[in-house]
Amino acid sequence: MGVKSVEMIDRLFWLGRYTERAYTTIRLYGQKFDSMIEEGSEGYDAFCHSLDIPNIYASAEDFRKRYPFGKDDPNSIYSNLLRAYDNAIELREEIGSETLAYIQLAVYELNKAAVSASPLIEFQSILDDILAFWGNVDDSIEDEHARNIIKIGKRVERVDLYGRLHMDRTSMVREVHRLTGRIARTGLHYREETIRRLNELISEENLNYPAIVEEVDRILEA
Amino acid sequence: MNLEEHVDLYERTDVVNSLLARYGVKFGIYKNNTFHEQLFPFDAIPRVITKEEFAFLEKGLKQRVDTLNLFLKDIYNEKKILKDKIIPEEFIYASSGYLPQCEGIIPPEGVYSHISGIDLVLGRDGVWYILEDNLRVPSGASYPMIARELCRRSSPKTFHDISIADNRTYADLLKKTLEHVNTGGLTVVMTPGRYNAAYFEHSYLAERMHVPLVTCNDLTVEDDHLYFKDYSGKRELVGAVYRRISDEYMDPMNFNPESVIGVPHIFDIYRKGNVALINAPGNRIADDKGIYYFVPRMIRYYLGEEPILSNAPTYLPYYEEDMKYVLEHLDSLVLKDVAEAGGYGVVFGNSMSVGQKEDFIALLKKEPRRFIAQEVIDFCGLPIFTKEGQPERKADLRAFVLSGEKTVVWKSGLTRFSRNPDSFIVNSSQGGGFKDTWVLNQ
Missing domain, CATH: 1.20.120 (Four Helix Bundle (Hemerythrin (Met), subunit A))
Structure with a gap:
């Protein structure tokens, strides 16, 4: 086991947490988005409540856009994925460029989805990247x-x-x-x-x- | 070697660039006080250096770096070069690069510049000219390393057909250089953090050398030694710090007291020989653009040899004769502020308006030591790959010279090119791109 600073331990732990948070919330958001296709519901309020995040969204449409992609919203999927990236980028020498690359790719895919006409379908690539990240954690991180x-x-x-x-x-x-x-x-x-x-x-x-x-x-x- | 047979290599430039993006190959830049990460555009048409040409460059670069190491040792110890009046004293003592704190220090194994980045251009007259010596923390080796890795995947046949020196051994070479001066304990790469322009390089080199990447928070000086603090409270002795942080921020107790990215007292234990700092503090004096003028004289003085590589024709307005020349030929010269780097503080005489010229001349007369003037070298460009063709762009070469047990020139280098067809400035911070540098084996 190599020497590890307190900061590195903290970053490893939070890399795991934020990656998982992004993964699960993308899946949940996909389900919620799907249910809103017919209902056009205001049910996003319950969604926010269940995640213990403030409902800052003006409408269902606002929620659809800002919850996944809001750069200024600290609870958005984007913010969570970016926090995962912020930790990963400072762990290159520990987790390796190959593992880090999947978080980087997930960020690119999320940015792509943000300008896509059909963002929901683009989310699959992000989920794939995150799953590949976990595969690489097992496969490539020696420590x-x-x-x-x-x-x-x-x-x-x-x-x-x-x-x-x-x-x-x-x-x-x-x-x-x-x-x-x-x-x-x-x-x-x-x-x-x-x-x-x-x-x-x-x-x-x-x-x-x-x-x-x-x-x-x-x-x-x- | 016929590169035209390997067009698939550069036709896949986009693929390589997308892979570089995937691996986060970026550099940081501050614009309006905000940090941005930018991709460093890669062009797959390489700079090719023949075996014979490299042998010539290698000889000249070793000569230059060995001389600069001797100069640094001399300037912080005996000062023979000043006593013998080869360099005027004021060029040393008035330079912000001279650190009086380094007086009397001889670093482990006597090496000052372990990693030197020497910037060259190939003139249209076929002569290689040295533009700058970077002996502090030269960046850039990681980019051709990773680009080579990806180009080999992109066009394996090219690398099968053409025998090119493998540049991916840089990490081993660097590690060997660091370990040569290690005083006992871990070798670490010290970074100011992820908001540094070269953070990608710091983390990539640490990864490739299999050494810890640390910040000031991870290190502590106790009992006259440097330790890495483990999360569990244990500490491990550190013997070599490849510090990617400038002198003034390295130790708040000895340099800038407001630095929050340094390690208190690290310089004190360096002075006692209990840790190696790479490169050695105080090297900035050799980076000084004013000192650059004197390097050919230094080579003759220390080695008794004629310089193998040429400086760009340079004038020091400090000397009356040179001032006269500069004022008379301002339009044909490039003026450089000795305190600036990264392409900043560079002005072409012919680009200034009448008013700007007047202001500049007033400043030059007031602070002649602050500027050097150089003839604008018409240096060769290199083709870059575009869908429309292969236009030429100005390109330089940063060669990396590593000084450990021996002085070694890395068989590659960072070739930077200007993306602007009318520009001579190739720096990444000014929007330039990069190429791999091939050194042929045959």
Whole structure:
């Protein structure tokens, strides 16, 4: 295991989190967009609420444009993907140019989608790039420690997002188990109490989603 | 070698450029105080240097860099060249590149300029002229490295048919150079951060050398040594820092106290010989455009040899005779502010209006030491690939000379070209593009 600074550990972790956030929100947005084709609904308000982001959008049309592509909107998909890129670009020597390239490509594809007449169809390329990024993390990053930290970022983000979105029990159980299985391999200091508590929470009859979200976000607290 | 047989190479320029974009091969630029990342346009028609021509350049470049290393050692120690009046003292002591803090220091293994970027042009008279010596933190080697990698994928047959020196070994050469002066411990690349113009290069070279890329926050000076701080609190000794940060920001305790991108006291332990800083602090004196004028004299003085490579004909308005010449021939000269770099501070005499000329002459008379004047060299252009044809554009060559156990000239280089048909300025910051530089094996 090579030497790693606090800053690098932080960047690896957040690279995983923001990449996952971009991936899952693109998929969710695609579903939402699809449902709005016929309904023309104002349902985007519920979408914002579920993600715990402010509804700053003036209309369904405004939401369709600004939520994925808004450069000044800190909660947009663009902003999340750019944060992933900001971390990746400073990790080239650790993750390698090949792995970094897929985040770079995803940014290009998102910019392309922003000016496309049919952005929804363009999103598939972004999802492909992100999946290729994860494939490359496994295939190209030699340092197991670095790999595990990026992946734990992904796992933490997924439990957080799924908790906010009130996903079904099967999905929640699967993601908490994945997190539990991975965290010890990072070599990071983490709250064992959080892991114990999350496993308790997913075995309760009625899932307490706010408690799950609150707990998972504390996982790396000292 | 007939390059025309390999048109597929440059017909795929767009493909290579899209791959360069994919790998984030960019440089940073500040416009209106805002940072922008820009792609560096690549043209696949290479500059080709024959084996014989390279052998000549290699000899001349080694001679020049060896001399400049001797000059730096002398200027910060015995100062024989000043005592013997080869260079007027004021050209040293009045230069912002001279660092009194470096007095008496001999860096590890006595090397000052480990990586030197020497800018040359090929004149239409067939003579190679040196335009600039860059002995601080010369950038650019990473671009032809990665472009070569991609061109080989784009047109393997070209590289099968033509025997070209492999430039992808630069990272090994660089690492060897850094390790030669390592005082014991890790070798690291130190970057000011991602908002530096050459950040791509910093991260790419760190990746290719398999060494950590660090910022000031990762390093600490304790017990007279430099350490890399691990996330767990452990620390690891650092013996060589390839620092891509200028002298004045390197150590707030010894240089600019407002620097937030330096490592406090790193210069103190360098002075004690406990870490190698690459390149050595204080090298800017050798970069000074005023000092450039004296390099041929230095070669004769230190080596007792005639210079192999020529300077562009240069005048120092500091000397009365040269001032007279400059004033009489302003229209045919290019004027350069010695304190500027990157294509800034360069004015062509014939491009100035009457008013601008008057203002400039007043400034020149007031601060003669601040400017040099050079004859405008009619240097060769190189063809670039466009869909409409292959127009010629002015192009220079940055050769990289590495000084470790031996002085070695990298068998490649960064060829920059102007994208503007009427311009002589090739710098990336001024909108130029780049080409690979091939050195033929046969």
